[in-house]
Amino acid sequence: MSDTAVNVVVSSRVRLARNYFDLPFLNWERPENARLCVERAQAALCGGDESYDLYLMRDLPDVERLKLVEKHLISRDLVERADTGAALIRHDRRVSVMINEEDHLRIQAIGSGLDLEAAANVAFGVEGRLEAVCTFSFDPQLGYLTSCPTNTGTGMRASLMLHLPMLTRYKQMGNVNQSVAKLGLTTRGIYGEGSEALGDLYQVSNQVTLGRTEEEIIEAVTAVGRQLIDMELSLRARCLKEQPLDLRDALMRSYGLLRYALQMDEKEFMLHWSHLRLGAAMGLLPVSLNAVDDLLTVAQDAHARRYAQETSPGEEADAARCDIIRKTLETNV
Amino acid sequence: MLCEECGKNQATVSITVSAGGEVTTRRLCPECMKKMQFSLVNGDIQGFLSSVLSVLGSGQKREESGAVCSGCGLSYADFERTGRLGCAQCYRDFSDQLRPLLQSIHGRAQHAGRRPAAFTPSPEDERAARVSELRQKMDEAVASENFEDAAKYRDELRKLTEESGAAQP
Ligand SMILES: [Zn+2]
Numbered sequence A: 001m002s003d004t005a006v007n008v009v010v011s012s013r014v015r016l017a018r019n020y021f022d023l024p025f026l027n028w029e030r031p032e033n034a035r036l037c038v039e040r041a042q043a044a045l046c047g048g049d050e051s052y053d054l055y056l057m058r059d060l061p062d063v064e065r066l067k068l069v070e071k072h073l074i075s076r077d078l079v080e081r082a083d084t085g086a087a088l089i090r091h092d093r094r095v096s097v098m099i100n101e102e103d104h105l106r107i108q109a110i111g112s113g114l115d116l117e118a119a120a121n122v123a124f125g126v127e128g129r130l131e132a133v134c135t136f137s138f139d140p141q142l143g144y145l146t147s148c149p150t151n152t153g154t155g156m157r158a159s160l161m162l163h164l165p166m167l168t169r170y171k172q173m174g175n176v177n178q179s180v181a182k183l184g185l186t187t188r189g190i191y192g193e194g195s196e197a198l199g200d201l202y203q204v205s206n207q208v209t210l211g212r213t214e215e216e217i218i219e220a221v222t223a224v225g226r227q228l229i230d231m232e233l234s235l236r237a238r239c240l241k242e243q244p245l246d247l248r249d250a251l252m253r254s255y256g257l258l259r260y261a262l263q264m265d266e267k268e269f270m271l272h273w274s275h276l277r278l279g280a281a282m283g284l285l286p287v288s289l290n291a292v293d294d295l296l297t298v299a300q301d302a303h304a305r306r307y308a309q310e311t312s313p314g315e316e317a318d319a320a321r322c323d324i325i326r327k328t329l330e331t332n333v
Numbered sequence B: 001m002l003c004e005e006c007g008k009n010q011a012t013v014s015i016t017v018s019a020g021g022e023v024t025t026r027r028l029c030p031e032c033m034k035k036m037q038f039s040l041v042n043g044d045i046q047g048f049l050s051s052v053l054s055v056l057g058s059g060q061k062r063e064e065s066g067a068v069c070s071g072c073g074l075s076y077a078d079f080e081r082t083g084r085l086g087c088a089q090c091y092r093d094f095s096d097q098l099r100p101l102l103q104s105i106h107g108r109a110q111h112a113g114r115r116p117a118a119f120t121p122s123p124e125d126e127r128a129a130r131v132s133e134l135r136q137k138m139d140e141a142v143a144s145e146n147f148e149d150a151a152k153y154r155d156e157l158r159k160l161t162e163e164s165g166a167a168q169p
């Protein structure tokens, strides 16, 4: 199971919301408090055996902020709080601590494949280092106190990024959303507006944070993840059995376009990317899953714009995107 | 009994409503409860909060209560508009309104997870947590018509409240 999970699970992520006990939540109105929030986190995490880089949103060019968003290291909300927002990002990019987002601290750990427990343990480790220096707002009845009551309690959001092209194709996502909601969890598209899920990528995460232990939350999200993996994999097998030519044709067409097209917008890219990942996972296309998952980040808009600036100034992002994709696919034959 | 929202379906979920200083309980069907959660499923937490808040307020017209947090000065009306609290003290000063809200968002209102390493609960905290947990379990047992367990929880609750000499709830 665990070795086939990567065919569906792109990443596992755990986020903890924490606030210092002695400062009000609404810090963007009080720059001196916002500064304190950064300094405390910096004192706790920097200079230890792990190294972190501090990013102050106000000092960062727009395109660099968006690159961090595309890497899922910071949120769009943090970018919008440009004057006070900051992030401490560990060198291996598996841990990021957003500062002065909706809460003072949002500790986030990301891992690949299906392993929320490992991600949670990393996040708790970082929390421990912060706790050695700071005291968090905590109430014995309500748990960790957060700016929004939807996070109160554990302050934890455990989420899986899942690639579900077949569940989407066979129009099962509506049913999935409904049954998942009954369990206190939610599914939503990761890319795209409203109900569309570009790249057939979905996030499954807990909605409920109060009254459950962290272990219960992780178990619930993992159990749903496993079920979706099973459903997706059996639909893939069925599709390959019933429509082998149609399936291979669709995958090869997308592969051909990704290898030879000269310009492509983000939406079209995401469409073919989904086929590329499906083909890589099913062993039907000559590319590794790691390379495909890398592309998901490095071929997004901000990355493509930055790449164009560095290599061929004046080039459009849509053309730079194709340069990046081509390079990846050529070296991964 | 029938759902107080649609008046059609059997009510199975109850929400405790605190309005204008009076506490009442509203009973809803799963469908009406789901309707409130629907916007949340689509990631629209704001919409969910205001719909819950409006349900909580609709049992009885709430007075324009001038409740203001003694810690940060946020008014409850501000919170209803933005869905964001201003500081830890907000949780205490607005606790009459927040408890039913937390209960309806999370289905429970007693923390069960990790605690800060440095936090040592007082015996009173421990007791309050146990009481709240037992009440929750009793309600859930009653809701699933598991009356035997419910009676067990009730007896335990009774013992706890008698030990501390507190008045019967
Ligand atoms: Zn109803």
Ligand SMILES: [Zn+2]
Binding pocket: B069, B070, B071, B072, B073, B074, B085, B086, B087, B088, B089, B090, B091
């Ligand atoms: Zn306050």
